[in-house]
Each structure stands twice: as structure tokens, then as C-alpha cells.
Amino acid sequence: xxxxxxxxxxxxxxxxxxxxxxxxxxxxxxxxxxxxxxxxxxxxxxxxxxxxxxxxxxxxxxxxxxxxxxxxxxxxxxxxxxxxxxxxxxxxxxxxxxxxxxxxxxxxxxxxxxxxxxxxxxxxxxxxxxxxxxxxxxxxxxxxxxxxxxxxxxxxxxxxxxxxxxxxxxxxxxxxxxxxxxxxxxxxxxxxxxxxxxxxxxxxxxxxxxxxxxxxxxxxxxxxxxxxxxxxxxxxxxxxxxxxxxxxxxxxxxxxxxxxxxxxxxxxxxxxxxxxxxxxxxxxxxxxxxxxxxxxxxxxxxxxxxxxxxxxxxx
Numbered sequence: 001x002x003x004x005x006x007x008x009x010x011x012x013x014x015x016x017x018x019x020x021x022x023x024x025x026x027x028x029x030x031x032x033x034x035x036x037x038x039x040x041x042x043x044x045x046x047x048x049x050x051x052x053x054x055x056x057x058x059x060x061x062x063x064x065x066x067x068x069x070x071x072x073x074x075x076x077x078x079x080x081x082x083x084x085x086x087x088x089x090x091x092x093x094x095x096x097x098x099x100x101x102x103x104x105x106x107x108x109x110x111x112x113x114x115x116x117x118x119x120x121x122x123x124x125x126x127x128x129x130x131x132x133x134x135x136x137x138x139x140x141x142x143x144x145x146x147x148x149x150x151x152x153x154x155x156x157x158x159x160x161x162x163x164x165x166x167x168x169x170x171x172x173x174x175x176x177x178x179x180x181x182x183x184x185x186x187x188x189x190x191x192x193x194x195x196x197x198x199x200x201x202x203x204x205x206x207x208x209x210x211x212x213x214x215x216x217x218x219x220x221x222x223x224x225x226x227x228x229x230x231x232x233x234x235x236x237x238x239x240x241x242x243x244x245x246x247x248x249x250x251x252x253x254x255x256x257x258x259x260x261x262x263x264x265x266x267x268x269x270x271x272x273x274x275x276x277x278x279x280x281x282x283x284x285x286x287x288x289x290x291x292x293x294x295x296x297x298x299x300x301x302x303x304x305x306x307x308x309x310x311x312x313x314x315x
Contacts, residue, residue: 199228
């Protein structure tokens with residue numbers, strides 16, 4: 001069972017709910033978000049009724065939720081969540097976006113991407129979140145130097161910085177440099193310790209998924225973050241993990257029924273800009289509320305075309 005406290009609930013209200021759960025022989029798991037506190041009752045729920053909790057002070061609603069994705073489920077929160085990343089809000093209607101460099105984090109690439117993002121009216125510059133790093137000859141880790149380079153390029157263009165995080169040891173650097181959000185690539189979603197650590201900080205987390213991860217695994221990763229008290233979570237669908245141009249719009253449709261979290265899409269790079277925009281349209285039509293665009297390699301004409309397209313879909 002999940003008990004959702006209202007925004008004005010006091011510590012005494014929370015403690016009263018916890019005590020009632022424990023008197024019934026269950027364990028209480030308290031997750032404190034920025035706006036809501038959610039209390040999970042863990043154990044055999046027989047004898048506990050949602051109505052008994054809903055009559056208590058400070059309780060907004062109580063409900064039985066089947067499955068492991070309890071806090072992030074649509075059942076726990078029927079209305080869509082809105083998550084702020086810097087000056088951009090995902091899930092508040094319309095379509096928001098961020099642009100940047102998935103693979104090339106060199107100074108020239110980042111500055112070019114920052115110019116394109118700013119010119120197209122964007123507010124966020126990202127680096128990282130590339131596809132597979134399985135090859136030992138192509139592995140590239142984002143370290144402090146790369147983070148500083150990203151933040152410099154973003155700051156000079158008046159943009160917020162969003163950076164990849166694979167190594168929990170770099171979390172402090174993200175906090176010190178005040179990146180706007182943590183970008184966890186698909187390979188990082190199996191790292192439970194990393195997920196739990198980012199769940200303890202007050203910073204938006206973008207969880208990327210490709211077609212090697214199931215929706216259940218994706219939502220379980222989000223639940224690990226939410227259990228730490230950080231409910232500022234954005235899900236990002238990345239499509240195929242190979243060279244083919246694909247995007248799993250069926251998963252987007254299914255996901256929107258299962259979670260209240262905002263969902264954005266970052267489809268694989270398409271050699272044909274028209275194909276890339278077609279994928280973007282498909283994602284937005286299928287329920288995505290935003291886009292993540294690789295724009296380091298844009299030509300001037302492509303930048304203008306994207307600027308026109310993005311102006312038409314912006315919130």
C-alpha cells in the first residue's frame with residue numbers, strides 16, 4: 001500500500017501514519033520528495049484498508065499498488081508530473097527539449113552545439129548519454145575536465161548544463177559545478193548503488209533506456225531513485241542500440257499508461273534530417289513531452305530547419 005501525504009502534512013502526521021502501519025506488523029518506508037512525502041507499507045497488507053488512512057490528518061490519498069514501481073506508477077499519481085530542469089519544464093504541456101553532444105565532448109563540438117541550441121531557442125546543453133561503450137577501444141568516461149568544459153560552454157551561451165553520470169564518485173563534482181540534471185545512460189540503470197545515491201540529492205535525474213532494457217527494468221530504476229526521496233525524474237527513450245534508425249513508439253504509448261513521470265525521446269541519429277524530424281514527430285504523437293537532440297554535427301541549414309520545427313512545437 002502507498003500513502004501519499006499532502007503538501008502541508010506535518011512531521012507528526014507522517015509519524016502517525018508510520019505508527020499505524022507498524023502496529024499492523026508491516027514495515028514503513030518513508031520517501032520524502034520536494035513536494036510530497038510518500039509512505040510505503042511493506043508486508044502482508046491484509047487488514048489494512050485505504051479508507052482508514054485517508055481519514056487521517058495530512059493524508060492526500062492511500063491506495064493499493066501491485067508491482068515494484070509503486071511511487072512512480074500512474075496508480076500512485078493519476079495526473080502527469082512536471083519536472084523542472086533549469087529554465088525548462090518537462091511535462092507541463094507542449095514540448096520541451098535539450099540539445100547537445102552524445103559522443104564528442106571536445107571544446108569545438110560543445111561550443112558549436114551551444115550556439116545551435118541557443119539560436120534555436122533552447123535552454124539546456126547536454127553532453128554524454130551515448131550508446132554502447134562495450135568496445136575497449138572506444139570507451140570514453142566523462143571526468144571532471146569534461147564536466148568543466150561542458151559547464152563553460154553552456155554558461156557562455158546562457159544555457160543550463162546537463163551531464164552524463166556513470167560513476168558515483170563524480171556525483172560531488174556535479175553538485176559543485178551545479179549542473180542542472182544528471183543524465184544516466186542505459187548501461188547505468190543496472191547500478192543500484194548509483195541509482196540510490198542520485199535518489200538522495202536534490203537534482204533532476206534523466207534515465208535513458210534503449211531496446212536492451214524492458215519497461216519493467218526502466219521503471220524499477222526510476223523507483224530506486226524515488227525511494228531515496230528524489231522524485232525529480234525524467235524518462236528518456238533512446239530507441240535502438242545499433243546503427244539502424246528506430247524508435248520504440250509502442251513502448252512510449254505503453255509507458256504513458258503506467259507512469260506519471262514525464263517521458264522524452266532521443267532517437268538514434270538519422271543521416272537524413274527529414275528522417276530525424278519524422279522520428280521526433282512520431283515520438284511526440286506517441287506521448288513524449290519532449291526531445292533530446294544531438295546537434296553537434298548540424299549544418300547551418302539543418303540548424304535553421306530545426307529552429308523552425310522546434311518553434312512550432314514549443315510549449
